Amino acid sequence: MRRLLTCLVGWACIQAAAAADLVEGKAFERFITIWLENQDYSKVAADSRIADLKRQGILLTRYYAHTHPSQPNYLAAVAGDYFGLNHDEWVRIPENVATVVDLLEAKDVTWAGYFEDMPSPGYMGNYSDGATGNGGWDYVRKHNPFVSYDSITSKGERLLNIDSFATFQRAFAAKKVPQFVFMSPNMMNDGHNSSLETATQWSHRFLEPLITDKAFDERTLIALTYDESETYGEPNHIVTLLLGNAIPPALKGTTDDTFYTHYSILSTLQANWGLHNLGRYDVGANVFQYVADIAGYDGNKEPPNAATVDNSVSYPGMLNNDTSKRLPIPVPNLHLTGAGRLPILPSIEAAWSGGPKWQTPYDGSGKIFDGDKNLPVYNALVIFSTCMLSLFNDVVVYMRNV
Numbered sequence: 001m002r003r004l005l006t007c008l009v010g011w012a013c014i015q016a017a018a019a020a021d022l023v024e025g026k027a028f029e030r031f032i033t034i035w036l037e038n039q040d041y042s043k044v045a046a047d048s049r050i051a052d053l054k055r056q057g058i059l060l061t062r063y064y065a066h067t068h069p070s071q072p073n074y075l076a077a078v079a080g081d082y083f084g085l086n087h088d089e090w091v092r093i094p095e096n097v098a099t100v101v102d103l104l105e106a107k108d109v110t111w112a113g114y115f116e117d118m119p120s121p122g123y124m125g126n127y128s129d130g131a132t133g134n135g136g137w138d139y140v141r142k143h144n145p146f147v148s149y150d151s152i153t154s155k156g157e158r159l160l161n162i163d164s165f166a167t168f169q170r171a172f173a174a175k176k177v178p179q180f181v182f183m184s185p186n187m188m189n190d191g192h193n194s195s196l197e198t199a200t201q202w203s204h205r206f207l208e209p210l211i212t213d214k215a216f217d218e219r220t221l222i223a224l225t226y227d228e229s230e231t232y233g234e235p236n237h238i239v240t241l242l243l244g245n246a247i248p249p250a251l252k253g254t255t256d257d258t259f260y261t262h263y264s265i266l267s268t269l270q271a272n273w274g275l276h277n278l279g280r281y282d283v284g285a286n287v288f289q290y291v292a293d294i295a296g297y298d299g300n301k302e303p304p305n306a307a308t309v310d311n312s313v314s315y316p317g318m319l320n321n322d323t324s325k326r327l328p329i330p331v332p333n334l335h336l337t338g339a340g341r342l343p344i345l346p347s348i349e350a351a352w353s354g355g356p357k358w359q360t361p362y363d364g365s366g367k368i369f370d371g372d373k374n375l376p377v378y379n380a381l382v383i384f385s386t387c388m389l390s391l392f393n394d395v396v397v398y399m400r401n402v
């Protein structure tokens with residue numbers, strides 16, 4: 001009632017309502033992840049701009065990308081799997097595959113994707129030319145995970161949340177940046193078509209105004225990361241740096257040696273806002289430790305196979321370009337509890353429970369899979385109860401008939 005009255009007063013109420021509508025998190029009210037391209041941990045950690053930023057944040061020293069090349073890493077970060085993808089070509093993922101967008105919207109957490117030089121909101125083309133003179137390679141679809149998921153592109157209001165850096169800057173100036181933000185700079189600023197130094201210089205310049213105490217009114221956590229390492233022959237070890245006014249002052253300038261992958265973005269969001277899970281590799285992924293500590297999440301552990309993790313080759317799956325390595329999209333595991341202490345999102349369960357009973361590789365163990373030493377193991381245990389039930393029915397029918 002009080003809010004209604006306030007709202008009658010006029011424009012000011014819109015601002016008040018917007019602030020009130022912000023979903024409070026345990027450790028932050030906003031999470032911004034910014035993706036750079038193709039650098040090894042050792043080189044980035046030694047860079048002077050990164051060293052300078054590190055003084056204001058937490059360096060994650062054991063963060064691994066999932067595979068090569070770029071695109072599967074981006075796709076994995078929003079959906080908890082890359083479905084066997086091993087290339088950067090155009091792909092499209094069917095509508096029954098849910099993403100972080102479904103988890104966030106179910107709890108009214110606002111979100112956006114911002115991609116530098118994207119020519120228009122919801123643009124679904126393969127690439128677009130910006131102002132760098134890079135010959136059509138400024139905005140690229142392969143660095144924008146949202147537009148490859150039909151569950152996002154089939155809804156106009158979701159497409160409208162995918163826009164350019166110019167739109168981000170306007171939202172920042174108006175103090176209206178959504179609560180979850182995924183950003184990819186263009187192919188020059190992210191280092192893809194330039195150099196390590198170009199990308200770190202760009203990052204330093206871009207981040208400075210965002211990491212002051214006053215930049216955001218709400219606690220904002222920024223994760224600057226790389227999609228993958230540069231050297232294919234070595235384990236896919238990358239730098240990720242946590243920054244922003246949500247970092248507790250005592251932790252600024254520290255390191256965190258917990259094992260992470262891009263799936264930790266999903267589990268961290270789940271722990272922070274009490275979100276449901278996707279029933280894929282998001283379940284069991286370690287939560288950024290300081291967030292886990294604040295959220296009271298005690299599920300972080302060393303993956304059982306951490307010593308052999310390589311993450312340089314894609315495992316088989318629907319999107320693999322080698323036809324001998326194609327497998328259907330696995331059924332999510334409908335029986336896991338995620339870092340948000342909740343089961344799978346009810347709409348995902350509804351979409352898959354009556355569907356094809358393909359076996360699932362997702363077990364919530366936090367084990368790491370790749371196409372080399374650690375192939376996913378598909379097991380039927382998850383659908384055991386359903387199978388037993390139908391078997392039981394069959395037996396009853398058979399008994400009745402004899």
Ligand SMILES: *[C@@H]1O[C@H](CO)[C@@H](O)[C@H](O)[C@H]1NC(C)=O
Pocket residue numbers: 086087088321322
């Ligand atoms: C699959 O994609 C990779 C990476 O782009 C490429 O090197 C390879 O030739 C492709 N294989 C097929 C069978 O198209």
Ligand SMILES: *[C@@H]1O[C@H](CO)[C@@H](O)[C@H](O)[C@H]1NC(C)=O
Pocket residue numbers: 090124125126
């Ligand atoms: C993007 O590339 C794919 C595959 O090469 C092609 O089928 C599609 O038409 C392209 N899209 C646009 C908008 O050019």
Ligand SMILES: *[C@@H]1O[C@H](CO)[C@@H](O)[C@H](O)[C@H]1NC(C)=O
Pocket residue numbers: 134135137187192193
């Ligand atoms: C940028 O990268 C793309 C993809 O790897 C490549 O085809 C293109 O030639 C590069 N452009 C420049 C100017 O280096």
